[in-house]
Amino acid sequence: MDNNYSMLFPCPPSSSSTSSYQISISNNNNDNSNQQHGFITGLNNNNNGQSSNNSAFLDLKFHEQQLKRSEEDQEEEEERINVSDHHQLGGGSSSSSNKKKGEKKIRKPRYAFQTRSQVDILDDGYRWRKYGQKAVKNNKFPRSYYRCTHQGCNVKKQVQRLTKDEGVVVTTYEGVHTHPIEKTTDNFEHILSQMQIYTPF
């Protein structure tokens, strides 16, 4: 029951460079127009050159441009649970109290997951708290930023709906959950039981 679905997002950051996965969700849809086809794409910063022919992947190419910063990325960014410090930033750069000693901001690899769905909020079993929403350029739908509410788990995701066809929701995950799924979503397990994962090698 509590099997975590981290198999959906393999490739830990120190592992080999995973180019691109494709997941095809095929459920026998009783709904009339709610078929689901998902493409999960590993946005790794090692290989920021090869892109598939997916149209949604083209919309996500700016992520790779954002991600081509540092070469070695490990996830050590657990310090922002302690908010007891006084590093305020809203208000205008009073003091320059950085977070750590020479610890630059490192980004984890992200995984984009394209789903054809009617709703924006895809219940994946975790508890998310929305912390931002921004308007996207060349897109009439805003992008929502979520963060996992589990204490100590700083997994983030962002949900965006394509303006090309508004039936497609792109969910981009960042980080790996270090805890089991909190909610018992039988519906999601039902979807997962009918998933077919295709690996390109």
Place this chain on the structure above:
DNA sequence: CGGTTTTGACCGGCGC
């Protein structure tokens, strides 16, 4: 009443 969403401002990187 506590957790979550909303929303405007701020920050940092990047291109010009």
Place this chain on the structure above:
DNA sequence: GCGCCGGTCAAAACCG
């Protein structure tokens, strides 16, 4: 250096 843009913060509003 300045402006743009994606990402984040945080106070207020909202909601069960």
